[in-house]
Amino acid sequence: MIETRFHIPRQDFALDVEQTFPASGVTALFGPSGCGKTTWLRAIAGLERTRNGLCRVNGQTWQDDRTFLPAHARPIGYVFQDAALFAHLSVHANLRYASRRAHARPPFSMDELITRLELAPLLHRYPAFLSGGEAQRVAIARALLSAPQLILMDEPLAALDVRARRSILGLLEDLRQTLSIPLIYVSHSRDETARLADHLVIMKSGRVSACGPLLKLWTRLDIAREHGGAASSVIAARVSGHDETWHLTRLDFSAGSILVARSGLTLGQSVRLRIMARDVSITLARQRDTSILNIFPATITGMTELSPAQLLVRLDMSGAPLLSAITRKSANALKLAPGKPVFAQIKAVALL
Numbered sequence: 001m002i003e004t005r006f007h008i009p010r011q012d013f014a015l016d017v018e019q020t021f022p023a024s025g026v027t028a029l030f031g032p033s034g035c036g037k038t039t040w041l042r043a044i045a046g047l048e049r050t051r052n053g054l055c056r057v058n059g060q061t062w063q064d065d066r067t068f069l070p071a072h073a074r075p076i077g078y079v080f081q082d083a084a085l086f087a088h089l090s091v092h093a094n095l096r097y098a099s100r101r102a103h104a105r106p107p108f109s110m111d112e113l114i115t116r117l118e119l120a121p122l123l124h125r126y127p128a129f130l131s132g133g134e135a136q137r138v139a140i141a142r143a144l145l146s147a148p149q150l151i152l153m154d155e156p157l158a159a160l161d162v163r164a165r166r167s168i169l170g171l172l173e174d175l176r177q178t179l180s181i182p183l184i185y186v187s188h189s190r191d192e193t194a195r196l197a198d199h200l201v202i203m204k205s206g207r208v209s210a211c212g213p214l215l216k217l218w219t220r221l222d223i224a225r226e227h228g229g230a231a232s233s234v235i236a237a238r239v240s241g242h243d244e245t246w247h248l249t250r251l252d253f254s255a256g257s258i259l260v261a262r263s264g265l266t267l268g269q270s271v272r273l274r275i276m277a278r279d280v281s282i283t284l285a286r287q288r289d290t291s292i293l294n295i296f297p298a299t300i301t302g303m304t305e306l307s308p309a310q311l312l313v314r315l316d317m318s319g320a321p322l323l324s325a326i327t328r329k330s331a332n333a334l335k336l337a338p339g340k341p342v343f344a345q346i347k348a349v350a351l352l
Contacts, residue, residue, distance in 0.1 A: 002150065002182060005054035006043045008036075015039045015206045023058055025198035026176050026183045028214070036206040037186040041152050044184065045078055046071035057150055075103040077143025077181075079153040083135035085127040091138050092123040095145055102147040107179060113141040117171065133164025140171065151183040157192060172196055177270065190227070194218065194234045195272055195352040219321040221304045221314050224277070231277040231312060233322045234352070239269045255317035259293045260349050272352040277312060279348040280324035284334055286343050294346040298322065300338050303331070311336075315344050322346075 002021040008014065015036040021027045029037040042048045044055055046062065046069055055063040062069045085094050099110055114120055117137045127135060136156055143151055153172075157165045169192065176183070176196060187193050193200065193214070200214040202223065210223060215234055217223060224231040237251035237258060247262035251271060258273065265271060286295060298315040306312040311331050315322040322344055336342070 003056040008050045013206045023182045026196050027199040028193045028197035029186045030193050031203035035203045046074050075149040077146050077148035077151045079139045079156045081155045083139040098142040098145040104147040106145050106147040117141050132160045154186045221302050233275045235273045239265045254319040255296045274350045277323035277325040281345045283343045292345045296344050298344045300340045
């Protein structure tokens, strides 16, 4: 486990956190700008020193009342928003520097990373001549070559254009599935967080307001309500087949199979789906004369007011939580209440 406790006063707020993270997968620190996410990350890295702080990773103490490992002595890989490469070194030299300072054997060799991150054409360039996406690929490779016990990423996609952001997101998703190194990822982007995170820590004004597995926490009514019209569900699925006749792809999850437009996904590939609450309707009986393909039996587990005219309904589909935004008038007409069996009709699905 990764144990942390910090109290760091600032002029406009104070970071006051005591939190344990799982030592595997991706943990997202999620919240609005200025809520303390970066300060917390810097404290874990040893870049912020505070009295009475605690940082312990897999039983190794990096900071407590008697110990403080400086940043250079902590086996971390840190990827900053601006990449922070050494400007006077070429890409190849930046990578060699990280490799020489590795605390142990890195998870990938330099040659593997150069191939995997498509860095070969960049090796003799200097950081000033790299695009934002290229610089971040180099920064990620440099972080991995340091053989870290923990990877920290501070909004690494914030300064990138849409195309570069999509490319780096795919790379990070691939690394999440193949690396055993825990990663703490700072973001205020719902899309990034929903796609990458396994564990979610939601912050407000320097404190933790909620934490837990992303797939469950994302649909908790008090949290989803704050997203308003952007309230959504995230479902983990696996590609199980393609329908060549109708150009559809079948994605299996705990409640059955969801059909989406034919894509280039490979059989067996793990994917995440985002379903907007406004794209889910509720019926009391399975509809047959309908154009909607994805209909699942579900049970209502909770309801809350989204606006004077709308309710947000939380459903359980054989273990997969789902949100639906419907009018209060419809809920009254259907006599909806927690525990009632219904059918969820999913009108649109997005691949994350």
